[in-house]
Amino acid sequence: MSNARKNALQTVVNREVVSPRIAGTKVSDYYASNVFNDAAMREYLSEDAYKAVKSAMQSGTKISREIADAVAAGMKSWAMSKGANSYTHWFQPLTGLTAEKHDMFFTPKGDGAIEVFSGDALVQQEPDASSFPSGGIRATFEARGYTAWDPGSPAFIMEIGDGKTLCIPTIFISYTGESLDFKAPLLKSSHLLEEAALPVVHMFDKEATKVTATLGWEQEYFLIDEALFYQRPDLMFAGRTLLGAAPQKGQQFEDHYFGSIPERVYAFMLDLETECHKLGIPVRTRHNEVAPAQFECAPMFEEVNVAVDHNSLLMDLMERVARRHKLRVLLHEKPFAGINGSGKHNNWSMGTDTGKNLLSPGKTPKNNILFLTIFVNVVKAVSEYADLLRASIASANNDHRLGANEAPPAIISVFTGSYMRDVLSEIEKRVSKDKYDELSNANLKLDIHNKIPDVLLDNTDRNRTSPFAFTGNKFEFRAVGSSANCALPMTIMNAIVAKQLQKFKAEVDKLVKGGETKDGAIMRVLRQYISDSKNILFEGDGYSDAWEKEAKKRGLSNVKTTPYALDFYTSKKAKEVLVDTGIYSQRELEARVEVFHHNYILKIDTESRILADMATNQVVPVALDYMNKLIANIKGLKELGVAATASKAQKEIVSEIAVHVNAIKVAVDKMNAAREKAHHAKSNADASKNYCDKVKPYFDEIRNSVDTLETLVDDNLWTLPKYREMLFIR
Numbered sequence: 001m002s003n004a005r006k007n008a009l010q011t012v013v014n015r016e017v018v019s020p021r022i023a024g025t026k027v028s029d030y031y032a033s034n035v036f037n038d039a040a041m042r043e044y045l046s047e048d049a050y051k052a053v054k055s056a057m058q059s060g061t062k063i064s065r066e067i068a069d070a071v072a073a074g075m076k077s078w079a080m081s082k083g084a085n086s087y088t089h090w091f092q093p094l095t096g097l098t099a100e101k102h103d104m105f106f107t108p109k110g111d112g113a114i115e116v117f118s119g120d121a122l123v124q125q126e127p128d129a130s131s132f133p134s135g136g137i138r139a140t141f142e143a144r145g146y147t148a149w150d151p152g153s154p155a156f157i158m159e160i161g162d163g164k165t166l167c168i169p170t171i172f173i174s175y176t177g178e179s180l181d182f183k184a185p186l187l188k189s190s191h192l193l194e195e196a197a198l199p200v201v202h203m204f205d206k207e208a209t210k211v212t213a214t215l216g217w218e219q220e221y222f223l224i225d226e227a228l229f230y231q232r233p234d235l236m237f238a239g240r241t242l243l244g245a246a247p248q249k250g251q252q253f254e255d256h257y258f259g260s261i262p263e264r265v266y267a268f269m270l271d272l273e274t275e276c277h278k279l280g281i282p283v284r285t286r287h288n289e290v291a292p293a294q295f296e297c298a299p300m301f302e303e304v305n306v307a308v309d310h311n312s313l314l315m316d317l318m319e320r321v322a323r324r325h326k327l328r329v330l331l332h333e334k335p336f337a338g339i340n341g342s343g344k345h346n347n348w349s350m351g352t353d354t355g356k357n358l359l360s361p362g363k364t365p366k367n368n369i370l371f372l373t374i375f376v377n378v379v380k381a382v383s384e385y386a387d388l389l390r391a392s393i394a395s396a397n398n399d400h401r402l403g404a405n406e407a408p409p410a411i412i413s414v415f416t417g418s419y420m421r422d423v424l425s426e427i428e429k430r431v432s433k434d435k436y437d438e439l440s441n442a443n444l445k446l447d448i449h450n451k452i453p454d455v456l457l458d459n460t461d462r463n464r465t466s467p468f469a470f471t472g473n474k475f476e477f478r479a480v481g482s483s484a485n486c487a488l489p490m491t492i493m494n495a496i497v498a499k500q501l502q503k504f505k506a507e508v509d510k511l512v513k514g515g516e517t518k519d520g521a522i523m524r525v526l527r528q529y530i531s532d533s534k535n536i537l538f539e540g541d542g543y544s545d546a547w548e549k550e551a552k553k554r555g556l557s558n559v560k561t562t563p564y565a566l567d568f569y570t571s572k573k574a575k576e577v578l579v580d581t582g583i584y585s586q587r588e589l590e591a592r593v594e595v596f597h598h599n600y601i602l603k604i605d606t607e608s609r610i611l612a613d614m615a616t617n618q619v620v621p622v623a624l625d626y627m628n629k630l631i632a633n634i635k636g637l638k639e640l641g642v643a644a645t646a647s648k649a650q651k652e653i654v655s656e657i658a659v660h661v662n663a664i665k666v667a668v669d670k671m672n673a674a675r676e677k678a679h680h681a682k683s684n685a686d687a688s689k690n691y692c693d694k695v696k697p698y699f700d701e702i703r704n705s706v707d708t709l710e711t712l713v714d715d716n717l718w719t720l721p722k723y724r725e726m727l728f729i730r
Helices: 003-013 038-044 047-059 065-081 119-123 183-201 233-238 263-278 304-324 365-384 386-392 418-430 444-451 487-513 518-532 545-554 562-570 572-579 586-639 644-678 684-695 697-712 723-728
Strands: 086-091 099-104 106-109 112-115 145-149 156-160 163-174 211-225 283-288 294-299 327-330 344-352 468-470 475-477
Touching (some): 047 065, 099 163, 183 304, 183 487, 211 304, 294 304, 304 327, 365 418, 386 572, 487 572, 562 572, 644 684
Antiparallel strands (some): 145 163, 211 327, 211 344
């Protein structure tokens, strides 16, 4: 065995479990202790400042600079009481990662220094905007950009080693005002959804004054030892293995799912959960996932803006805590071929300030009709704008996972479950197309109400092959990738539902003005929506070839690769729901499409370079070394006068190695040439399609030869850690 691989394996075997840093026996003793939450604000802010911040959080009212100074002073005092001596605006640029620039509180004064934090520093900062992805909004020489405080997401203390920094969640915009992040559009979409949903809710519940989208994400991830990680250039630079033969045992026994958590992993989980809880991230669930070395954590539901921040923060924490345990977290959607990849299920719903989950039927007729109204409108929104949802989860990483018999297909469909399917069928059947007759349909409401119990969770099976499934009191968008920022799919989700609710309200009002009763108008519009949305409803196996054929007949898109899915952002419907509503300007939307295409180009370009280097410089030399040893063995046998038949196996292996070495050389040369040509396109959109169609196909061709060589070459010579080692040695 090569020394590097042998040493790495020996290091893993000798690892000791790192004790987690548990903050207390009860989570309630330290939960949100590092968050500038309501309790902290009451203690450190004046009454006027406290009320101003709460009003900004609840109603979006602006905070004056005078109040901002008071808030900054209180926030600084709180942070310093926690041991922090610096602060940063924490934001989410289009890199897909978080970003921060730290400044210290102190400022020189006379012969000494004082700690200062002004309202101006709280409200606005100026990070360099030229080096972040902008899609052409900012040129290299145009450096000015701004971060602006988001009072709706609480500030927090980030602990890094012995250092502590006050982090202030912000949006990120250019000097000319365009958004350069994922968060600003999310906030706009949430506001749009509230404005659209509240008038609909008021048809049934006049007491509600606020409607918010809620999100509960489920984060899947892999863990491997860092010693093995550092021996794999593909994992280090691409986040996934570009090479590697399947192990003799993978996930086929299904013995890892919900199995006993390995001790070392358990220590990591406890450590991670402690850090999460101190930051107010309500993580409650942990378990083994389907694939070996794969795990999951999940929190309680939160308002979508805070939930998105918490998921981005969680991914940062995972990396940091894993290093403490000599582990590395793999958030790539498909880090290992042949076993399940990782997703991030986005459980989306809507709630009112009166405590009502709008996707949970209640015990009264009024609430049940409200539930049906929201439910049907969500289904109709997905039916109308399915292509935009597909675009929202498009990435080079996620292309490996979607439709791979482990994740939902690229075809967007809605699973309602048999119970709700029957309810929708009854509405469609019993409400006349032309008129709603309250007398003849007097029992309709009662029938519907009896069909919908207070909790639907156990009244239908789950469908893990559905990308968008109703799961009792929420819709689960299962197609979101594990490394993705939740903000983009949630922005699209908020936007399409808002647009649909606006249409619904307008149609109902028109019928009422024409003389129809409100109930009659509502039921008639819902009936029409159910009829119009049938093409998107699917209860069966989303993995099957039959569904692909059926989906095509229904006119549903099945776009399997990112460069082509991104074209949906340039459609008329995209402009209608994203630009005309003010979530993006036309320039902002076009810029994002440019960024997403460019990210795809960079990803495939980087992976092709890594693959070429590993195949040429790590695999081929080892194969040739082994081949030369076999040739020497054959010659030795011949010199001893041993019959030629005795070396038949060696000759066959030599021949097979030679074939694959040659195939690798030819394919790498062709891939490199295709990569060079791919750059010479008229646009990023064309270039990304070139990379997808002309460069990426060589990946599998090269990998097939390399993985075959791995099964032929002497294990003692192979330099790269193997799947069996990365997945099963803990």
